[in-house]
Amino acid sequence: MKETYLEERGSVEIYDCCDILVVGSGAAGHSAAIAAARAGCRNIVLMERYGYSGGDATGGYVIMVPNLSWYDKSFVRGLQEEWFTRLEKIPGAVRAPALSDIGSQDPLLIDAWKAIHDCVSRGGYGGAKPSCLVRAVYFEPNQLKIEMDKMLLEHQDSIRVLYHCWGAKPMMEGNTVTGVFFESKEGRKAIRAKIVIDATGDGDLFSQTGAPFSSLADGNTRSSTTALVWRIGGINWDLFEEWKRTRPQAAAALRSQISTVAGFRAMPLPTNQNDMCWINNWHPDMDCTKIEDQTKTEMETRATMRDVLAYLKEAVPMAFRDAYLYDIAPQLGCRCSRRLKGEYIMTANDFAFAKQHDDVIAWHSTICQINDCGPVEIPYRAILPQKVDGLLCPGRHMSADDVAIDWLNLIPQCVGTGQAAGVAAAVAVADGTTARTVDIRKVQDILCDQDVPLPRNPKTDPSYTQCCEEHQYGLYTDLAKQAKAAAEGKGDDLSQYRQW
Numbered sequence: 001m002k003e004t005y006l007e008e009r010g011s012v013e014i015y016d017c018c019d020i021l022v023v024g025s026g027a028a029g030h031s032a033a034i035a036a037a038r039a040g041c042r043n044i045v046l047m048e049r050y051g052y053s054g055g056d057a058t059g060g061y062v063i064m065v066p067n068l069s070w071y072d073k074s075f076v077r078g079l080q081e082e083w084f085t086r087l088e089k090i091p092g093a094v095r096a097p098a099l100s101d102i103g104s105q106d107p108l109l110i111d112a113w114k115a116i117h118d119c120v121s122r123g124g125y126g127g128a129k130p131s132c133l134v135r136a137v138y139f140e141p142n143q144l145k146i147e148m149d150k151m152l153l154e155h156q157d158s159i160r161v162l163y164h165c166w167g168a169k170p171m172m173e174g175n176t177v178t179g180v181f182f183e184s185k186e187g188r189k190a191i192r193a194k195i196v197i198d199a200t201g202d203g204d205l206f207s208q209t210g211a212p213f214s215s216l217a218d219g220n221t222r223s224s225t226t227a228l229v230w231r232i233g234g235i236n237w238d239l240f241e242e243w244k245r246t247r248p249q250a251a252a253a254l255r256s257q258i259s260t261v262a263g264f265r266a267m268p269l270p271t272n273q274n275d276m277c278w279i280n281n282w283h284p285d286m287d288c289t290k291i292e293d294q295t296k297t298e299m300e301t302r303a304t305m306r307d308v309l310a311y312l313k314e315a316v317p318m319a320f321r322d323a324y325l326y327d328i329a330p331q332l333g334c335r336c337s338r339r340l341k342g343e344y345i346m347t348a349n350d351f352a353f354a355k356q357h358d359d360v361i362a363w364h365s366t367i368c369q370i371n372d373c374g375p376v377e378i379p380y381r382a383i384l385p386q387k388v389d390g391l392l393c394p395g396r397h398m399s400a401d402d403v404a405i406d407w408l409n410l411i412p413q414c415v416g417t418g419q420a421a422g423v424a425a426a427v428a429v430a431d432g433t434t435a436r437t438v439d440i441r442k443v444q445d446i447l448c449d450q451d452v453p454l455p456r457n458p459k460t461d462p463s464y465t466q467c468c469e470e471h472q473y474g475l476y477t478d479l480a481k482q483a484k485a486a487a488e489g490k491g492d493d494l495s496q497y498r499q500w
């Protein structure tokens, strides 16, 4: 048993009082604050432990978002698509198939994009249909940092941003969260709020409220890996792709050899520039809330970077001859740790049966192959904690089981649930209701007004539903049929449908 020390506690200054306090300004938290402001709330505080917004998407150098579209429909819209319509005005900041081209089967376009991971549907979504172009976007993380600040500044009459402030503990009255204690260079302080949005990604706050939550039980999932992303400059990605295409055996050997050199799984992926790649990596069976695992990931990745670079230069000189270490992400790559056990827990069944939810807040095409990447409905209850009031929990710690979380904690789903949390909090504050009793119809209508397509909502273009019906929600493939049988207990375990 570890030694303990009884800490003295005095009174704490109430630094601010607000209607909505968002803690964590990653994809989810930033979206929550912006969406709340646009839904009419004028008294929002956004608190972030680092000096910028974006979390994994900027500081973690996770610089691509996949599957924003399905066939010719742009399903993931709202604030996620707004990031890119804004960034596309900055020369070179974004590389992606144009929205006007999604779903295209034009061989010239397919040929132009096939080297860029996930920009072309894999064998036509499960191989059942011809390949088509997909809206997958590669972006420059530092440009996104700048743009996220700009978005906040556009709402400075409504949002007070506190960077370099670390949310430490929820303030509770009974089962209701009424604010947050935080640490800063000015010392420990507190903020009172009518509704708190925990967007820390690791449930830093909900885990201290008495709300049920879980940790990843299965060390074999993508979500149970940590990373430290880094970038290599001075390369030629097109030539690397050509090398892989013309030498499939050597390419397969490279894939495994690079992981041997690193000592953990690692893979070069394209970026927004042809002369740069990012090295994604996966340290298995790690918990990104554990001090030891965080330290190990940082130090082990940095320790092997020079070796990986030297290996690539030697193995593929035509593409990596002039390669150099460009930069290292300023923050650890966290995929998943504590997860909310919310009022609804998403599972593979949501994908395998195209489940409908009255409280749907996002209708997203995803990376899940079970339903052929078709749109899945995310309900409000997946960000609503059990037992605790005054709290919403969007982002990568949302409520999903060990299998489904691998498809739901990507950037688009974090933005989507964050946007919905912000709108819901704004509606609850305006109506004098709570996060639990909020008028969900009103929330859905405002989300549609904020460019979020939702099923069965008259504000959504009916062609979205037609697209789902025409392509049977992606449930026509062999994989979907097997998954359904497994989900009904008639087949194999669903774990085989994990892809990473």
Ligand SMILES: Cc1cc2nc3c(=O)[nH]c(=O)nc-3n(C[C@H](O)[C@H](O)[C@H](O)COP(=O)(O)OP(=O)(O)OC[C@H]3O[C@@H](n4cnc5c(N)ncnc54)[C@H](O)[C@@H]3O)c2cc1C
Binding pocket: 023, 024, 025, 026, 027, 028, 029, 047, 048, 049, 050, 053, 054, 055, 056, 057, 060, 062, 063, 064, 065, 066, 165, 166, 167, 168, 199, 200, 201, 202, 204, 226, 227, 228, 229, 280, 281, 332, 333, 334, 335, 394, 395, 396, 397, 409, 410, 411, 412, 414
């Ligand atoms: C290496 C890697 C590769 C990935 N690949 C992809 C990919 O290719 N495409 C994709 O779409 N997704 C990918 N993902 C997943 C995706 O990046 C994340 O799940 C998503 O960005 C998480 O968003 P979030 O806002 O929920 O959490 P985060 O991005 O973690 O944001 C949480 C924010 O809260 C802040 N914070 C945390 N704790 C506190 C606190 N106590 N007080 C104040 N602030 C706090 C953090 O600093 C951060 O800014 C990848 C993830 C990793 C790590």
